[in-house]
Amino acid sequence: MDAHIKYRIGKSSAFQIVTILFAAACVVPLLAILYYIISAGISKVDWNFITNVEKPVGEVGGGIAHALVGSMLIILGASVIAIPLGILCGIFLSENKKSRLAYWSRLSVDILQGVPSIVIGIVAYIWIVKPLGYSAISGSIALSIMMLPIIIRSTEETLKMLPDSLREAAFALGVPFHRVILKVIVPCGISGILSGVMLSIARIAGETAPLLFTAFGYQFLSTNMAKPMETLPHLIFKYAITPYKDWQDLAWGASCILLLWVLLLNIFTKLITRRWKVQL
Amino acid sequence: MESTIVKSVDYNAYFGDNHVVKNVNIEIPKNNVVAVMGPSGCGKTTFLRGINRMHELIPGATAKGKILLNGEDVMEMHPIFVRLKIGMVFQRPNPFPNLSIYDNVIAGYKLNGIKLPKAEKDRIVEHSLTRVALWKEVKDSLTKKGSFLSGGQQQRLCIARAVAMEPEVLLFDEPTSALDPISTSTVEELFHELKKNYTLIIVTHNMQQAARVSDKTAFFYMGELVEYDNTKKMFTNPSDIRTQNYITGRFS
Numbered sequence: 001m002d003a004h005i006k007y008r009i010g011k012s013s014a015f016q017i018v019t020i021l022f023a024a025a026c027v028v029p030l031l032a033i034l035y036y037i038i039s040a041g042i043s044k045v046d047w048n049f050i051t052n053v054e055k056p057v058g059e060v061g062g063g064i065a066h067a068l069v070g071s072m073l074i075i076l077g078a079s080v081i082a083i084p085l086g087i088l089c090g091i092f093l094s095e096n097k098k099s100r101l102a103y104w105s106r107l108s109v110d111i112l113q114g115v116p117s118i119v120i121g122i123v124a125y126i127w128i129v130k131p132l133g134y135s136a137i138s139g140s141i142a143l144s145i146m147m148l149p150i151i152i153r154s155t156e157e158t159l160k161m162l163p164d165s166l167r168e169a170a171f172a173l174g175v176p177f178h179r180v181i182l183k184v185i186v187p188c189g190i191s192g193i194l195s196g197v198m199l200s201i202a203r204i205a206g207e208t209a210p211l212l213f214t215a216f217g218y219q220f221l222s223t224n225m226a227k228p229m230e231t232l233p234h235l236i237f238k239y240a241i242t243p244y245k246d247w248q249d250l251a252w253g254a255s256c257i258l259l260l261w262v263l264l265l266n267i268f269t270k271l272i273t274r275r276w277k278v279q280l
Numbered sequence: 281m282e283s284t285i286v287k288s289v290d291y292n293a294y295f296g297d298n299h300v301v302k303n304v305n306i307e308i309p310k311n312n313v314v315a316v317m318g319p320s321g322c323g324k325t326t327f328l329r330g331i332n333r334m335h336e337l338i339p340g341a342t343a344k345g346k347i348l349l350n351g352e353d354v355m356e357m358h359p360i361f362v363r364l365k366i367g368m369v370f371q372r373p374n375p376f377p378n379l380s381i382y383d384n385v386i387a388g389y390k391l392n393g394i395k396l397p398k399a400e401k402d403r404i405v406e407h408s409l410t411r412v413a414l415w416k417e418v419k420d421s422l423t424k425k426g427s428f429l430s431g432g433q434q435q436r437l438c439i440a441r442a443v444a445m446e447p448e449v450l451l452f453d454e455p456t457s458a459l460d461p462i463s464t465s466t467v468e469e470l471f472h473e474l475k476k477n478y479t480l481i482i483v484t485h486n487m488q489q490a491a492r493v494s495d496k497t498a499f500f501y502m503g504e505l506v507e508y509d510n511t512k513k514m515f516t517n518p519s520d521i522r523t524q525n526y527i528t529g530r531f532s
Contacts, residue, residue, distance in 0.1 A: 098339065165374040169438070171337060172370075173388040173445065174363035183391045187378045278377045279427050 034259070041256025044249050050257075054219040054230075057244045064254050066221040070136065070229040074215055075201060077140030077225060082147035083197055089148070090155025090193070091181060097160075106156075113149035120145050121210035129214055136222075136229035139215030143207060147200040154196025158189040163280065191276040198269035202262050208233035232258045285310040285479050286331060286449055291345035293326050293335055301327045302503040303345075308449075308496075313471050313480045315490035315511065318500035319526070324483045327500065328451050331481065332366040333359040349448070364388075367442030371454040373434035375426030375441070382422040384437055385409060388445040408444040412436040412470055432463025439470065443478075450474065452482040456489065468493050487527060491515050499523045 052063025089105065096102045124142035132138070162185060170180040186193065211217075216228040217238060232254055239251035286308040293301035301323040308314050316324045329335040330343050333354060347354045354362045375384045385405045389396055396404070405422070409415040414436045421428065426437055435455060442450055456464040471480055471493045484490050490497050491511060498508040499522075507514065507523045518524045 163374075165370060165372055166376070168334065168337070168370060169374040169376065169441075170387075170391060172332065172334060172363055172368040173391060173441070174360045175388075175391045176360055179391055179393065184376060184378070188376075279425065280377050 034263075037252070037255050037259050041252040041254075041259075044253030045256055049250075049253055053221050057242075057246060060246075062246065062250055064232065064235060064250065064257065066218065067230040067232045067235040067254065068257070069221060069223065070215070070218070071205065071232045073223060073225065074136050074139045074143065074211070074229060074231055075205060077137060078143035078147055078204060079197075079201065081140065082144035082151060082200065085144075086148050086151025086196075086200075087155050087186075087193060090152045090196075091159060091186070093152065093156040094159035095181070109149045109152050112145070113153070116209075117146060117207055118209035118212075121213050124210060125213040134214065134216035134228040136215050136225045136227065139211045139229070139231070140225070142210035142214050143204045146204050146207060146210065150200035150203060151193075151196050154199070155189070155193050158192025158196070159185055161192075162188055166280075188278045188280070191273045191278065194276065195269050195273045198265055198272070202265040202269070205262050205265065206233050206258055208237050212237075232261075283310050284308065285350060286481070287348040287351075288327075288331075289346040289348065291327070291330060291343065291347060293323070293330050293343045294341065295326075295338070296340045300503050301330065301343075304505045306498060306505055306508055308479060308481060310479050311475055311477075312495040313475050313482065313493055315494035315497045316481065316483045316500060317485070317487060317490045317497060317526075318506075320485075322500040323503040324498075324500045325453055328453055328481060328483045329368075331449070331451060332368055333362050334368065364445060365447055366449045366451060367445055367447035368451040369435070369438050369442055369453070369455050372458045373431055373438050375429070375434050375437050377425060377427045379426060380423045381418050381426055381429070381437065384426040385440050385444050387441055404444050408440040409437075411443050411473065412440040413466065413473075414440060430463075432459050432466060435459060435463065435467060436470070439467070439474075443474070447478065449479045449481065452480065454483055454485060457485060464489075487515075499526060501526070 048061050049063045050068065051065050052061055053066045055062035089109075093102050093106055093109075120142050124138050124145070128138040128141060129135070166184060166188060167180060170184045175183070211231050211234050215231055215234065217234045218228045218230045222229050236251045236254045236258065239247040239254070242248065284307045286306075288304050288306050291301060291304045292299065304327055316328065318324045326335055331347055331354070335341050335343055336359070343355070345355075349362070349365060354366075375381075376387055379387060379390075382405055383390055385408050386396070386401055389401075389404075406415060406419075409418065414433060417433060418429070418437075426434065429437060435458075439450075439455075456467050459467065468489065471482070474480060475495075482490075482494065494511045496509065497511045497514040499506045499514065499518075499520075501522050507518060507520045509519070514523065515527060518527060
């Protein structure tokens, strides 16, 4: 009897230790990547690196300014398309849980989330690039398609968590539907909605595949959305596969910048989620 | 002579095929407190929510018949207009968590986009909070969020929010069932004050509460209005055997 209980206690602690070990193991890859990229890349990052554009092989002091500006512009373009669409769609899904349109819409969003990014790139290529040529805006459209499912789902999930009593309180005061949504429901769920938006931006910031055949890449600083544009992930891809040491170093530096950018976005998301959380 | 403010004529309410309120005819006199009691699932809450057209917000819910407010059929009016005239307080206190106490009181104006001068807003807030005996307790913390208050205070805040719109009728859906006894008695005392200016319809599970606070009582059973009379008569000499059985606790 005593031995049996000891055996069970032993089994229980063994299980606990295993879960702790595995939890710790999940942190290892992230730390390893962070360490490797920062140690290889941080030495290349300086003011010139951020403010200069591409230089020919052999010339010192090439930079990634054109890619930084390009990435920001393309992400901005994608956000302008995806944020309003995504939030409105999320509101519809949370307000009309059972309608037929909501069912199909939700299914499409789920499937869209699983579509490989390269496929989205190809589709954008066929739809937009083939008739109009390579352009930054086509890259924005491809990326906005990737942002949509994340924004829609997080908006829907956040708003669904809000109690019905909140809606009723507003309706009982004679508030019309659109104002109930805009003045009560959205403000109460704003932290969840924003965190979805930020996560979707973090998600697409490093996306390369859809940009390969849309924004295409460019070696000069450009702000023309109708023309090809360089982006950070594409620049890393382009430099990393060259045989030149200088350019490979640039790729490491750019990776470091991109990683820090995404990391900061994630930390920022956590902060605003906490700051703007409405206590129900 | 008391004038009738709310009158229902052959009012029926449904959830899909489920007939929950059956042919209710009732006349509510002005400046009275009317208690609506009955066992769970008897349709009393559904009837109450029918009066300010909240019933139809639930998917699949429909209603037939007439609800007259001062002789005008609310079923013909726009629901938004109806809800400005007939305020409602819910079972669980539901202040807006994103708004301050001050803004919660004037939420009906704020959320409807009605612009008021600051002095007018201050007046409404103080007046409404005084009406619900909350002003003294919260006058120094008006900028704090509504969820900062205790449950009983939150419920009084919700009543202030409804009162601030100066409605003609106030509906209460089991307003004290989520409150402790002390908060409950505070809210009950309010009813006596509020009826000077408004007509109150209160759904309650609690028979003692109905007896304490109301002038008239309606008894609902299985979706029907079984009996409706002066509270004193209902509790001492009910005409219907079902009312008598309910009051004496033979079923609930």
